[in-house]
């Protein structure tokens with residue numbers, strides 16, 4: 443059985459109505475990264491950081507998985523599928539995918555600011571100043587901010603090393619260390635890329651197949667191809 447490892451980014455959720463980060467108009471909805479997505483921002487203005495993620499959560503709560511998320515779930519009927527996502531939304535979960543690693547955290551979860559092992563589901567869309575963990579400290583969004591370590595990177599590297607087929611969907615591959623995962627794909631393993639901008643990506647190796655399509659068009663198509671391998 444071939445193990446398919448999938449690296450997804452904001453582009454897979456674009457057709458579910460969730461904006462990507464770097465496409466025109468989508469850049470953080472008018473906020474700068476430094477204002478809302480760094481430990482310094484949290485230190486300086488936690489209200490603003492909470493407001494930013496509350497807005498994202500409110501937007502995401504009703505979003506539904508699209509044909510690309512569903513096709514990845516369906517693929518599990520045929521082979522082992524492991525998803526590594528940079529997305530903080532829960533659309534892979536809503537599609538029913540079994541094995542999902544959230545490299546950059548999860549927007550529908552909160553985390554203690556004194557003990558990072560304490561992670562909670564957020565009921566509804568709002569996280570507020572005064573919402574405390576069981577040890578009495580303020581809860582923050584369970585998100586990996588710029589400048590923070592990516593705790594699941596080692597897990598993601600090991601999953602990538604185990605791939606027989608590697609599929610990349612809807613990511614600009616501009617953000618590290620996530621983008622460096624491609625370097626851990628074993629040399630004999632084919633890489634498939636679904637992204638309208640696929641040819642702009644500089645994946646410097648053999649056996650790379652580019653599908654310049656949106657996720658809902660390209661993922662079902664590429665899966666048909668993978669099933670024939």
Ligand code: APR
Pocket residue numbers: 450451452453454456457462463464465528529530546611612613614615616617636637638639640655656657658
């Ligand atoms: N289908 C597939 N791909 C699409 C679609 C679509 N309908 N629409 C846009 N894209 C592609 C774009 O061409 C681009 O390559 O999705 C990619 C989105 O890139 P980014 O906005 O940079 O998002 P991503 O790569 O996920 O960002 C990585 O950076 O901002 C941080 O932590 C955040 O996880 C995020 C990380």
